[in-house]
Amino acid sequence: MDYFLELFLGGLTRGSIYALIALGYTMVYGIIELINFAHGEIYMIGAFTGLIVISVLTLLGWNTVAVIVIAALVAMIYSAAYGYTIEKIAYKPLRGSQRLSALISAIGMSLFLQNYVLLAQTSNFLPYPNLIPEFTFVKPIEHIVRSTEIVIYIATALVMVGLTVLIKFTRMGKAMRAVAQDRDMAMLVGVDVNRVISFTFIIGSSIAALGGVLVASHIGQVNYYVGFIAGIKAFVAAVLGGIGSMPGAVLGSLVLGWTESFFTGYISSDYEDVFAFIFLVLILIFRPAGILGRSQTDKV
Amino acid sequence: MMTLQEIKKSLFTSLWFMFLTFPIMVIKVNTIEKTIEWRWERMAAVGLGAFVLSFVWRYLIQRKEAGKKRAEVGSEDKVPLIPRLMSDRRFYMPGLMATIVMVVAFPFVFSLYQTNVMITALIYVVVGLGLNIVVGLAGLLDLGYVAFYAVGAYSYALLNVHYGVTFWMALPIGAALAFLFGILLGFPVLRLRGDYLAIVTLGFGEIIRLVLENWNEFSFGPSGIANIPKPGLFGLDLSLQQSTTFIYFLMIGLALMTIFVVRRLQDSRIGRAWIALREDEVACQAMGIDKTRTKLSAFALGATWAGMGGVVFAAKTTFINPTSFTIWESIIILCVVVLGGMGSILGVIVGALILILLPEYLRAFSEFRMLIFGVILVMMMVFRPGGIISDVRRTYKFEGLGNKAENRGE
Numbered sequence: 180m181d182y183f184l185e186l187f188l189g190g191l192t193r194g195s196i197y198a199l200i201a202l203g204y205t206m207v208y209g210i211i212e213l214i215n216f217a218h219g220e221i222y223m224i225g226a227f228t229g230l231i232v233i234s235v236l237t238l239l240g241w242n243t244v245a246v247i248v249i250a251a252l253v254a255m256i257y258s259a260a261y262g263y264t265i266e267k268i269a270y271k272p273l274r275g276s277q278r279l280s281a282l283i284s285a286i287g288m289s290l291f292l293q294n295y296v297l298l299a300q301t302s303n304f305l306p307y308p309n310l311i312p313e314f315t316f317v318k319p320i321e322h323i324v325r326s327t328e329i330v331i332y333i334a335t336a337l338v339m340v341g342l343t344v345l346i347k348f349t350r351m352g353k354a355m356r357a358v359a360q361d362r363d364m365a366m367l368v369g370v371d372v373n374r375v376i377s378f379t380f381i382i383g384s385s386i387a388a389l390g391g392v393l394v395a396s397h398i399g400q401v402n403y404y405v406g407f408i409a410g411i412k413a414f415v416a417a418v419l420g421g422i423g424s425m426p427g428a429v430l431g432s433l434v435l436g437w438t439e440s441f442f443t444g445y446i447s448s449d450y451e452d453v454f455a456f457i458f459l460v461l462i463l464i465f466r467p468a469g470i471l472g473r474s475q476t477d478k479v
Numbered sequence: 480m481m482t483l484q485e486i487k488k489s490l491f492t493s494l495w496f497m498f499l500t501f502p503i504m505v506i507k508v509n510t511i512e513k514t515i516e517w518r519w520e521r522m523a524a525v526g527l528g529a530f531v532l533s534f535v536w537r538y539l540i541q542r543k544e545a546g547k548k549r550a551e552v553g554s555e556d557k558v559p560l561i562p563r564l565m566s567d568r569r570f571y572m573p574g575l576m577a578t579i580v581m582v583v584a585f586p587f588v589f590s591l592y593q594t595n596v597m598i599t600a601l602i603y604v605v606v607g608l609g610l611n612i613v614v615g616l617a618g619l620l621d622l623g624y625v626a627f628y629a630v631g632a633y634s635y636a637l638l639n640v641h642y643g644v645t646f647w648m649a650l651p652i653g654a655a656l657a658f659l660f661g662i663l664l665g666f667p668v669l670r671l672r673g674d675y676l677a678i679v680t681l682g683f684g685e686i687i688r689l690v691l692e693n694w695n696e697f698s699f700g701p702s703g704i705a706n707i708p709k710p711g712l713f714g715l716d717l718s719l720q721q722s723t724t725f726i727y728f729l730m731i732g733l734a735l736m737t738i739f740v741v742r743r744l745q746d747s748r749i750g751r752a753w754i755a756l757r758e759d760e761v762a763c764q765a766m767g768i769d770k771t772r773t774k775l776s777a778f779a780l781g782a783t784w785a786g787m788g789g790v791v792f793a794a795k796t797t798f799i800n801p802t803s804f805t806i807w808e809s810i811i812i813l814c815v816v817v818l819g820g821m822g823s824i825l826g827v828i829v830g831a832l833i834l835i836l837l838p839e840y841l842r843a844f845s846e847f848r849m850l851i852f853g854v855i856l857v858m859m860m861v862f863r864p865g866g867i868i869s870d871v872r873r874t875y876k877f878e879g880l881g882n883k884a885e886n887r888g889e
Binding site for chain 1: 667668675677681686810847853854860
């Protein structure tokens with residue numbers, strides 16, 4: 180039973196991590212219908228920036244919870260700036276052209292960012308210090324769940340609530356929903372579409388950065404390539420839940436996290452990634468709209 | 480045309496990029512020795528680079544906008560330089576002759592190393608033309624193309640190890656297996672919309688690589704397969720030099736065959752169906768084209784060429800392991816197609832030669848190779864989606880209608 184509980188909570192951790200990345204994917208897709216391949220790289224850049232800030236502050240003699248909070252904030256700001264810039268350079272000039280072009284541009288951007296970090300920093304795995312404090316109430320159940328994981332759960336839940344409030348109740352959220360529904364119509368009624376799209380990229384990217392810092396603290400290492408697989412898996416999760424839908428992204432992430440966790444726990448860990456991909460193919464074949472997505476019909 | 484306002488704009492861009500790249504470019508921490516390295520000179524370089532590039536960027540965007548406007552007004556379309564040269568007999572025949580002489584003389588004039596590099600480039604020409612069917616003609620973004628390349632390479636290597644199958648037998652078998660795989664993989668996924676297809680094919684590419692890496696009994700795992708024989712020529716004993724020359728001509732032959740087949744395909748009923756499907760799926764279906772079958776044929780035919788390329792690759796390097804077949808290989812091939820010009824045969828050939836030969840001779844910049852590939856993908860899409868040598872669409876003019884056609888804008 181303990182083993183089951185461990186796998187269950189492990190799956191919950193995985194799922195929460197995927198959710199933090201998948202939310203950005205799904206938001207961007209909902210608004211401009213583009214798979215932002217560079218999203219995984221934004222997450223990686225967030226983790227790296229966090230590491231740099233943590234190291235600098237630690238060397239300056241700081242050593243408290245404040246460091247991780249500042250690091251996470253700086254990482255979020257920087258990732259948001261990257262997301263904003265990427266949209267301006269690689270996606271905005273392509274708005275209105277073929278979807279294939281935007282997709283290829285996104286792949287190019289992802290390739291560029293990976294190699295940018297590789298060249299500017301290092302190709303090695305860097306150890307990532309875990310500055311999240313050990314909570315005393317976790318001590319008795321430490322073999323099942325660690326404090327870092329609890330922080331991840333809480334962060335994901337907070338982000339989820341925050342986003343829901345943002346989208347449901349603010350002016351900007353209303354504008355985002357309008358643009359997602361019909362961009363031309365939104366433009367006609369006076370929504371500044373460029374601003375909405377930039378805003379979406381900024382929010383999505385900063386959430387990914389938060390995920391990046393938390394995950395890297397949890398796993399304990401980072402390198403330039405971590406964003407790629409994480410990005411792909413988060414995409415799988417977003418599709419599973421129904422791309423474009425926020426609760427769907429979280430639900431899909433949790434389902435993927437649990438299935439992966441139980442699969443590796445009970446069956447085999449060699450083929451973990453293979454399993455995730457096969458899962459994606461099966462979903463796309465049998466339920467292309469995802470769990471919470473509505474199936475679309477093409478309008479001519 | 481450098482106004483104060485533009486300089487201000489560029490200054491702002493420059494500052495923005497200095498801010499943006501600050502942590503990753505400037506600070507380098509060594510967590511083990513607990514030292515920080517500040518690399519301020521890089522910040523200056525970024526600032527200066529961003530300042531200059533922002534002017535270039537703005538100029539290119541302006542030119543693109545102007546081009547778009549000209550196209551909208553409908554002024555006389557200029558035929559691009561290279562197709563115009565090619566249709567001119569005065570240049571075409573001597574050009575063709577010179578190319579033939581160069582191609583034939585190449586292995587005898589240049590060294591073994593150069594010939595080997597050229598063979599690699601030719602493999603990319605063949606594989607690129609195969610991917611061009613899928614991406615360029617049918618408009619399906621296949622990011623797992625390298626999986627079929629792996630199928631070809633491994634089918635030769637494994638058949639040779641277990642059953643002693645020779646190269647000439649393996650070439651059609653590899654192609655057929657890749658074709659089969661293309662159908663098997665394509666069948667479930669081709670119903671999907673374009674962007675899902677990209678991710679699923681990427682997934683398939685990774686699945687095949689991971690299986691090759693983990694299934695030791697079948698594929699010998701990460702250690703790969705060594706001592707794969709080179710292609711034989713009627714059982715003659717060939718020296719290294721001779722066999723390399725032989726592979727070179729074999730690749731030339733294969734490339735010519737590919738060009739011939741792709742050209743014929745492009746103008747055939749199915750080729751036109753691919754192009755139509757790329758442009759508008761719904762209209763295409765309304766005209767009675769079977770969407771799934773048409774897409775499947777593009778997918779499977781593209782895979783066939785990857786399979787052949789894979790067999791030659793295995794025979795040329797005589798050693799293969801799963802690391803040759805990562806997703807980045809797919810992206811390099813995609814880069815070949817995108818840079819050269821999607822849908823254009825000559826473009827893909829030029830793209831392959833540039834992308835494979837240039838890095839080979841610019842060894843000093845080899846670490847920047849993938850970075851530059853990324854930049855190429857983005858820049859080509861933003862500024863020249865048609866590639867270096869864009870595909871010339873066949874157009875028909877209605878001479879007699881004159882005014883009417885002009886009024887409608889096309």
